[in-house]
Amino acid sequence: MLIKPPADHATNPPKTAPEETKGLSRRTPSNARLVTSLAVGLAVLVLILGLRLLLPFFEPITWAIILALFFFPVYNWIKRRLRLPDAVISVIMCLLIIMFIIIPVFGLLGSLTAEIIRVYNELQLNLATGEFTIVPDRERFPVLHGAVSRMLDLLQTHEAGVKEGISDIAKRMGEFFLMQGTVLFKNVAGIIFNGALMLLTLYFLFIDGEKMLETFKGLLPMPRRDVENFAGVTADVLSATLYGNMLNAAIQGGLGIFIMWVLDFSAPLLWGMLIGLSTFIPIIGPALIWLPATVYLFVSGIYLKGAILLTFSILVISQIDYFLRPIFISGKTQLHTLFLFFSILGGINVFGLLGLVLGPILMALCVSILELYKLETLGLEPHDW
16 A cells, blocks of 8 residues: 655745635735725824814914014023022913013004004094195295196096095095904904913923924924934024014014104104004105105295104104114025015915015025025025015
8 A cells, every 4th residue: 555755845835825825815905005005095084183182272272482582582592590490480481471561562553453543533534624734835845836737637637536445545544443443342252362372382391392393393304414404594584584573573663653742743653663563664764754744844834843753754864774684584595575575465464464574484494494495405595485
């Protein structure tokens, strides 16, 4: 009786084994891609839902971040001097911001709204009584009378048409600010609630802001050296934008309010605000506001006030740039005035009052990304935009 020798599995493996292995090898990459896609999709969905939870509190959180950017150097200075616990210093900073920033700003906005409405009412009254004239008196100002008359002829219009246009603009401005003031007072509870959320966020940003920033840096999909370069360029652009330009505008606007109040102009707050905003207009700047006011004083025969306004504007207001910009912007990448101007207009259009500051910050971040590309990819040195 013949006995078959046992099968040599080493030399003759089962025929089904290679086929099964081949089938598994065909299915595994596909399954892995499917699992990865599902995991990424789920993660993106969770992140979107998480951001959606924060979206209703976008304004208070953003204002808190902006204030933290502005005042974090002050926080560090107080921390080095007083050597108190971080929580105590954060509370001190929040109280200082309430007393010297939030309360004055709301008072300024309320006064500005009241002044704009008052100017509108006075203008409407003067238009109705005929006291407001476009063409100056022929006997008192013969040269100016002729120049304005020729300009109206070139524009193919007349004094009544110009008055109607001015009245319509004033009416729209008055209605806008009246509506804003009404909304402001109707939503006092919401404003208080958002203010409390902003201060709470600001409190924790002062304490843990540096840790949060380091965590965010660690999440960026770039080498550490590129991350540090990006952070450095961003800090330079933000510093030049926030401190160099925004603070410059605030100081020039404050000086404008002061000189207009001293010279007894109507609505000095409005004049000062216009001077501050005009600092972002390329080339002309604040001269767009104080120069016509000076000309008006001279042609009206108020020579002393005209000379004071002209001298103060040239020697003080217009010289602020030469003192402040080297301090805050020297050696740093800065936004070009034209970019800054349009970023403010676009920010206000998209985000409202918040866009006044958020617009330049977003533009600064765009410039930072482009500067990093120039530095790391093209090997070029950063420069002003």
